Amino acid sequence: MINVGDILETVNMISNDHLDIRTVTMGISLLDCASAGKDGFADAVYEKITAKAKDLVKVGEEIEKEYGIPIINKRVSVTPVAIAGAMLDEEGFLKTAKALDRAAETLGINFIGGYSALVQKGMSDADRRFIATIPEALALTERVCSSVNIGSTKSGINMDAVRTVGETVKRTAYLTRENGSIGCAKLVVFTNAPEDNPFMAGAFHGVSEGETVLNVGVSGPGVVKSAIEKLGSADLEAVAEEIKRTAFKITRVGQLVALEASRRLGVPFGIVDLSLAPTPAVGDSVAEILEAIGVGRCGGCGTTAALALLNDAVKKGGVMASSKVGGLSGAFIPVSEDAGMIRAAEDGTLCIEKLEAMTAVCSVGLDMIAVPGDTTAAVISALIADEAAIGVVNSKTTAVRVIPAYGKAVGDRVDFGGLLGSAPVMSIKQTDPSALINRGGLIPAPIQSLKN
Amino acid sequence: MNAVITVTGKDSKGIIAKVSTVCTEYGANIVDITQSVLRDYFVMFMIADISELKVKLSEFVDVMNALADENSLKIQTMHEDIFNAMHRI
Structure with a gap:
């Protein structure tokens, strides 16, 4: 029989901590x-x-x-x-x-x-x-x-x-x-784009997929944050364990919804994507999880380590909760969609270089970052190349969703509304990389591609 | 097949009666109930068998929500599978 404590926990996660699919x-x-x-x-x-x-x-x-x-x-x-x-x-x-x-x-x-x-x-x-x-x-x-x-x-x-x-x-x-x-x-x-990613804007139906498929993306940064806050000053192993337990519960709901939707629609179940996807709502922020772990402000020293712990624990907890996992599966760090990231970017703690380092240990990449409108195409290409290098060498997915906001300069803000949130225009190095970009050609696959 | 009905709000006369009347009317059979009042705050958890529900569960949820609005309560009516999925392996 279900006990009262379990009922309360679930109801609280949904009503107070923004748990959702x-x-x-x-x-x-x-x-x-x-x-x-x-x-x-x-x-x-x-x-x-x-x-x-x-x-x-x-x-x-x-x-x-x-x-x-x-x-x-x-x-x-x-x-x-x-x-x-x-x-x-x-x-x-x-x-x-x-x-x-x-x-x-x-x-x-x-x-x-x-x-x-x-x-x-x-x-x-x-x-x-x-x-x-x-x-x-x-x-x-x-x-x-x-x-x-x-x-x-x-x-x-x-x-x-x-x-x-x-x-x-x-x-x-x-x-x-x-x-x-x-x-x-x-x-x-x-x-390294995944072919079964359910999250926008990067979702597409891979060519090796079947006729139709149903993929589900879970969320729940708020739930993870409040679980960590309850731990007080426990050590990091306890923090990792708590994140795993929470991720397990979140993912089980994802699996339940995925199977039920698949049955009712008559569409095969694909995967559950174990991602922590923030929204601009207060308390639904990945940055705030890192701050709850103990990083004074997201973007400060320690951020990459805390994010690595978070990302790994989410996957470990989630993987047992679902029969099939895939997609991007990890913590997202979209600046404009995360109240804590916006705050940290605005007060200068979080910069693009730190975000780039963070993408080496989490899903997905330089996401929803506004840069000055006069940033050249070559600088954007070079930023994309840097991020791609992290993905290629570490055999992981990386993505760049960058907005050179027309007519805007550092310190301005761009509002997109809804889940896309609002982005502070961040500073980016404007040194000219066009000689690199204009060379063209292919950066060869790294040696770790030769696994056979 | 059960639903879990969680009722919270300021205590007033006849909350249990109102909720159970609606349950009976729609064919939900109450199998377990626990409630407490903390100061003026009322909390009740009810487990109801919905295998003979006269309407779709989603419609029953609407009825319960309407009841909640009329009585300034918060009522969450959820299929038990979400709790089983989360808390049982």
Whole structure:
């Protein structure tokens, strides 16, 4: 029988500590839409998505109510459009972006991911045509999310793509300048991109995935923080154990929701992503967990060590709670989406260089960071290359979601609203790396790629 | 199949009666109940068998929420599986 203590703990986690399911994301393959040809592709995409995911929101809301656990987002990810729509010209890609946006609107979801390309080793002509459309696609649509994978441990870093993508980010910032360059908040540059990630903006449905799949992302920084606070001055082993126990409980809820949603929708269960995803709400912050562990202010010395402990313990606790884990699985450190990070960035404790170090020990990367609008494309490309190097060498996923906020300077703030939060414009070194970026070519795969 | 109903709020007459009346009306059979009043604050945990519920659980949750609003209470009605998932291996 369930005891009162257990009931209270669960109810408290949900009511007071912001425990929620961050996202239930349905992956849908678009590979067969290619048969509709150049002119019919966009319509086929719209038809398929709206048919396959028609009950997603309804089922999500039912589960939310029955189990009393908020499911914040219901979303859809699709096969990278650059692959499924390789026959399209630029106009065709943009038409597809609009079809994705329309499909998301019809379904009642806030984001749809998969306006993506995988170019870690080389770019096909279709990839080039596709990447050229990203800025306009993000400016023309509201709900479409885009990502480009530019490196992997197996293939190295495609520096031609890195150069192109730096320009893409700049152009996106310019085209969405009226709205704080918000387009860049929906564009992720990946290394070692996972094919089953349920979290936006980087979600896409991998080419090796089935027809449809259901992936679930859990959350719960607030729950972890309050568990740590109850420990008082216990040693770090006790802290790690407590995080594991909490992560286990959080993930079990994710697993329950994933299996139930999968059963009701008739869509195979994919993975549970064991991530701690913050929101701008007070008390739902990863930075505040690090501060609860004992780092005076997030970004100060000790931050990387505390984050390494947190990230590892979350995975260890979560992995036993779910039959299949995947996606990004780790603590997220998106600056604009985390009240503690914003505070630390504004008072100067947290800088981009420290964030870069932090990404070496956690998921995912330089996320939701606003930099001055006059930052050059070459600097952005070089920042992407640095982050990619961390991912490639450490065989982990890294991502860059950076916003060169048009017309803004250090000290300004950009508001995106909702879960995307608001970002203080951070200082970034402006020394000119264009000689490096213009060399182009490939940074070869590291020796650790040769595992056979 | 059970639901866990947690009721909290300022104590007043007839809270248990009101909640159990709604349960009976909708076919939820109360199998366990524990309650306490701390100062003026009322807390009750109720486990109800919902296998013969006359409506969908999500609709029953709406009914309970409406009852909570009418009486200035907080009522959480949750499928027991969430507690089993979290606290049992």
